[in-house]
Amino acid sequence: MPKYPDSQIIGRRGINCIDALCNEIGWIWRETPNSDVGFDGEIEIREGDDATAQIIKVQSKAGKSYIRNAKPDRFDYYADANHLEYWQGATNPVILVIYDPETETAYWVDVKNYLAMHPEVVDDRPHKITFDKTRDRFTPECAAAMRRVFGPDYVQAETAYRIHIVERFARLTLYSVSSDAPLAVDLERVFVKLTATQEHEQRPLIPSMDEPFSPFYAPEMVIRKKLTVGMFGHEVLDSAWIEGTSSQPPPTPTRETNAARSIADILAEHESVAIIGAAGAGKTTLLKYPRHHFCSPSSKRTTEIKRRALTCLRGIA
Numbered sequence: 001m002p003k004y005p006d007s008q009i010i011g012r013r014g015i016n017c018i019d020a021l022c023n024e025i026g027w028i029w030r031e032t033p034n035s036d037v038g039f040d041g042e043i044e045i046r047e048g049d050d051a052t053a054q055i056i057k058v059q060s061k062a063g064k065s066y067i068r069n070a071k072p073d074r075f076d077y078y079a080d081a082n083h084l085e086y087w088q089g090a091t092n093p094v095i096l097v098i099y100d101p102e103t104e105t106a107y108w109v110d111v112k113n114y115l116a117m118h119p120e121v122v123d124d125r126p127h128k129i130t131f132d133k134t135r136d137r138f139t140p141e142c143a144a145a146m147r148r149v150f151g152p153d154y155v156q157a158e159t160a161y162r163i164h165i166v167e168r169f170a171r172l173t174l175y176s177v178s179s180d181a182p183l184a185v186d187l188e189r190v191f192v193k194l195t196a197t198q199e200h201e202q203r204p205l206i207p208s209m210d211e212p213f214s215p216f217y218a219p220e221m222v223i224r225k226k227l228t229v230g231m232f233g234h235e236v237l238d239s240a241w242i243e244g245t246s247s248q249p250p251p252t253p254t255r256e257t258n259a260a261r262s263i264a265d266i267l268a269e270h271e272s273v274a275i276i277g278a279a280g281a282g283k284t285t286l287l288k289y290p291r292h293h294f295c296s297p298s299s300k301r302t303t304e305i306k307r308r309a310l311t312c313l314r315g316i317a
Helices: 006-025 081-088 111-117 140-150 154-169 263-269 283-295 303-311
Strands: 028-031 041-047 050-062 074-079 094-100 105-110 127-132 171-176 179-186 194-204 221-231 235-246 254-261 273-276 313-316
Touching (some): 006 050, 105 111, 154 283
Antiparallel strands (some): 041 050
C-alpha cells in the first residue's frame, strides 16, 4: 500500500503554521508546489490593502530531529553546507522557520543577517544556527522584525529625525538678570533676517605657453566671491570666499548689497558657509534657525538642498 509517513504530516503542520500566521498578520503566503528542491514558499508583505512586492523566501523545517542541544532558553539547528550556500545566494531575504511538533511552537531567523553576524557558522562544522526561544518565536509580534529583513526604513528614520530636530530647536531660551526663571520663546517669532553684502572678483590666470595665441582666445578666469553677512547691519557673522573657474572675459569688479536675506537662502546657494563672530554675537542661535527651518514640514526647500545645508553648518568662535 502507498505510504504516507508521519514526517510528511509533521512537515505539513509546519507549513500550516506559517500559513496561519500570515493570515493572522494579513500578509500573503504562497506555498511552492514542489518544495523538495529550493524554498518551501514565500511571504509577501501587505500595507493596508496593497501588496508591496516585498517578498521573503521561506525555508521550513518541522520535526523534533531539527531541534538539537535543547535548553530551556535556546536550541541549535544544524544546517547543511549546501543549504547555507543556497540561502546566501538568494536575491530575496530568506528566513528559516523551525516547527516543534511537541509544543506546536515555531521559531524563525533571518538567515542572511545571522550568517553576516556569525560568519563562523559557514566556516566551521557543524554549521550551527542557534535560536532564542523567547526572541525568535514565530508569532504575530514578530511582524515588525520581519519587515526589517529588507533593511532600515530610511524614509521613516528621516521623518523621525526631522521631528526631533524641529522639537529640539523650535524654541529659544532667554535668560534675564532680573529673574531666575528662563523664558522660552518661539524661534520663528524672534529670529531676525540678516543684512548680506556680496563681492565678486575675477582675475585672469597666466595662460600656458603651450596655448596657441589667438585674438579670440580668452584665458581662464578664477572667480572669487565674498559673502559677508551682518546681524542688524553691525556684527560680521559670515565671511566666506568661494572659488571657481570661468572662460569668460573678466567683468568689472562689482559690489552688490541685499538689504535682508535669510540664512536659509544663503545656505541654499552655497556649498559651505563659515560663521565667524565674537563670543555672544549669536552664532549658536543663528545655526539653530536653519536646522529648524530645513527640517520643518512647512519648508518648501527641496530635499537635496535640505540635506546639503544640514551637513555643512559650522560655527567658528
